[in-house]
Amino acid sequence: MGEGRVPFSAPVWAVAITLPDFRGKNQHVNNLEERIAGCFAYSMNGVPPEYGSDEMLALSAYHQWLATGAPMYPDKPIYGRGFPAPDEPAEEPDYARGEAAYQENCSICHQNDGSGHYENGEYVFPAPWGDGSNNWGAGIARVETMAGFIYQNMPLGQPRSLSDQDAWDIAYFISSQERPQDPRYTGDVAETAERFGPTFHNRSLYGQTREHDGHVLGDHDNFGEKGDLKPWNVGMPRFENLSEE
Template structure:
């Protein structure tokens, strides 16, 4: 049983909806997404990533298979790199569910067919390795393996394996890419979000957002705090978090929450503290202004919480990582190229 499916079993068995409503809702949503995928095939690129079973049955060179397996292992158990490249409680698969294969959970194969490309976050053209490096610096609150290292090659190979058969630079939108956010009927509410979080999320992620652990190893990640992603991670943006929640949560019950609930929970979660953005200049207002146009204009970083006056991100807490600076952050590229 895969890690993803094991998590579904745990989530459903922990919930009051497990035996009846939860399972039928999961089946109904899965069926609805199958129909949606069939309809999308008319004008979108719909790709079914190969599985690890497909890898074993393939004619790829045995040495390449070993590297792809290692990439899969790193992707689903990134905690094995804890203290070297990872300094929080996350795995790659914490956000990219189903081994990075699930639509609307930011499946990772699109990166392999759309990169190199310009990325607004760092204002230059990124390749696949640089995109993965960004996940280490922000989502893993760490510092990435070097370009061309065994770990980086293995993770890249796994991404590319999942993209097997998909065209490079497709001329149609990619079905299921990213975390598409639902409509926002009303302005998100902290109070509504807290209530909805406690009702729908705390059973797995704890009331204080610290995550769920078994035998010292985490089963469900921390949505905030030192064990979570830092302020520079994409999911720290309220819209992105709302999309992730709506499309994927509670685990095994995608799209079971209303759009408003997803926005409210996202607003509540992203109103909590987490490790500092590694691009921090030493002043939260300055950092928020500097990276506002390319990132923080969609996060709550530097904003004041209404209920207690706390300024989010106004601290020098970098979590377990301490003062280690990710080597890839703030590294410009192609500055010598002309505008022509």
């Protein structure tokens, strides 16, 4: 949002001053290029630019420019980083309440079925679930992360206008919908959820059964509208897939 300049909308520039660093998501030290590639692979459900390409260098340079003046390896949290979740709700997040709040506050942009608004070959408003959405490996697939983004940024132009309860309920409803498969999928949803649970999926609904219809979330091999594409750099050491000289 705002070309990466809006506080609390996951401005990725913050990693330009904290990387290289170990990342639990892929269990090794990541640099800035790999962190950007992860956004393409998970949050955009796509294939990232190759390392060293003009596009990747341009993105890296832009992130570093956005971080101008910020202290390297800061010893306190960076203002505006991430999606701080709202306070814990008075009641447990609820699917039915979330659906009603979504229809009232979100569907005008993101559609009743969560398909987003697609026009002239691009998304004007992204799809919060379904084939055109982020995949199950994206950070925003976690309920608390989605709640934080909604509370801090939505509805568009009205940040922090929703109650804590509404933000959690809408997040729970959206997070209970299907989306493309996690690129780290092993072929078995329970195995994948267990493997990546300690660092990621223990905070999402991936592999859990929806109470209202018995559907097991993530139990499929659908990688989205782009087809069965698994980004070459997901979960791998940076140079593992480069051919030997």
